Amino acid sequence: MNRVIVTLVGKDRVGLIASVCTFFANNNINILDIKQTTVQEFINMMMIVDMDGYGGTFESMEKGLEKVGRDIGCTIKAQREDIFNMMYRI
């Protein structure tokens, strides 16, 4: 499994998560988990996805997400899961 953490930060509105999910669906990337909090009008969302079915490179996925982020006015960032396991788990 090739797990990646995707975070979205921005002003909440209808269809944000749908846009990100559509991108993943179109690129054969499986969503394993979604968590989110909303503080006032701002949303912090985190997805754990599996990149195994994705045909491209990490960089191309990152660029694709960046474009989705620009379209919906949010910052989207993808990182491999290992970094959080290393920092927060012994």
Added chain:
Amino acid sequence: MIELNEVFETNEMVLHENLDVRTITMGISLLDCIDPDLDRLCEKVYGKITRYAERLVSVGDDIGLEYGVPVINKRISISPAALIGGAACRGPEDFVRIAETLDSAAKDVGVNFIGGFSALVQKGMTPADRDLIASIPEALARTERVCSSVSLGSTKAGINMDAVRLMGDVVKETAERTKEHDSLGCAKLVVFCNPADDNPFMAGAFHGVTEADCVLNVGVSGPGVVKTALSKVRGESFEVLCETIKKTAFKITRIGQLYAKEASRRLGVPFGIVDLSLAPTPAVGDSIADIICEMGMEYAGAPGTTAALAILNDQVKKGGIMASSYVGGLSGAFIPVSEDRSMAEAAQIGALTLEKLEAMTCVCSVGLDMIAIPGDTPATTISGIIADEMAIGMINQKTTAVRVIPVVGKGVGDTAEFGGLLGDARIMPVNKYGCSDFVNRGGRIPAPVHSFKNRGGRPSPYYFSIGSAEIATDAGRRVLAIAQNRTRKKEKGCRHTKCQRQHKDA
């Protein structure tokens, strides 16, 4: 399962607290490039460096992109050039050619610095060492990315005062040769006591002779992260303070460990060490001085600063040690004045003096670093500053270094601008009284008494050896006296009257 707050905390560190991996440094042994013909030597050196480090920059960038914490510098360290060039170089100008070869190799693979234009002369200098040292001003003036270091002392060998004297002149000449750029050449030149063979940080990185053919060493950073963590425990006890630094250092170092392992896997090069360091940059918030202020000082340099730095250095090591499978390099907190905005500010208002910085080097990870001093500082005074710092390292069995920049044409109060990561600094006053009679004596300062640790196997608390003579310690004399007393008692009985009587009756 990963938690939301963990992810956002990490991203916050990168976005607002300047968290980064400061450097991935590839150490390359050039011992197998040694050749008596200079042209062939340069060809082999260029070939090996460009072959081994071909993918270093792209792999570093890829890892930074995929894990979300940027790798700021990709660098190379090589075996000390005085060893590599010894057979081929007939004079300083030949060593300059080696420096130019290193510079072009660095440019072609895209690394921003290459370290190892170095000589290890803590006990004595070979003709090649002398030639390399003499070539440093020209080499640093003619190249852009080459860094030079000279080891002048160690706890085991003592201090080579001839070389200390020589380096005073070399620093001055290097400043002169690069005076159009505020004597920038001196920012690429450092002298050491007890240097680390696996240091990934510049300007002092070189690939030690006991190292493997090629290794990857990683230097982490993150003063801004520590500062932010400490701002949440203001007014708490030292226990809480220390625990906070340790936990933060652990997280930072884990990133270094992950990056080192990943880079090692992708490049097919063994992982060497992670250097547990807090390395500042001129960026706002990326400062060691800010941490010291957060701990309770009005400005870095105020009384208490040395204690604060000692705490910081020790806790960074304690937190980092468990986070990495191999720890090495310089490991601790760097205190470069020009590269740390708040440190430079403290120096500017007079809170931080050269003498206080010297005291701080007793407990930090390196030494007097990136300090701009007046251009008319005599070479002997620079040698005196170097000798003081070498002595601190030698006696305290730690790495110390000096990287001072006598800025030609500028005096106390002027500002030297180095640009980029090197920052800029107000020129600091230097003690005006001379030490030329001291540094001109020549010869070596002998190694300190506590360096004699390997004489005759297991050390005895009762005797110590100097050469073939065994000399009793105080404890030894006491034990001897007790033994002699017991023998006497056995033969003649105790001297108490009652015992003497009993002895007689028996």
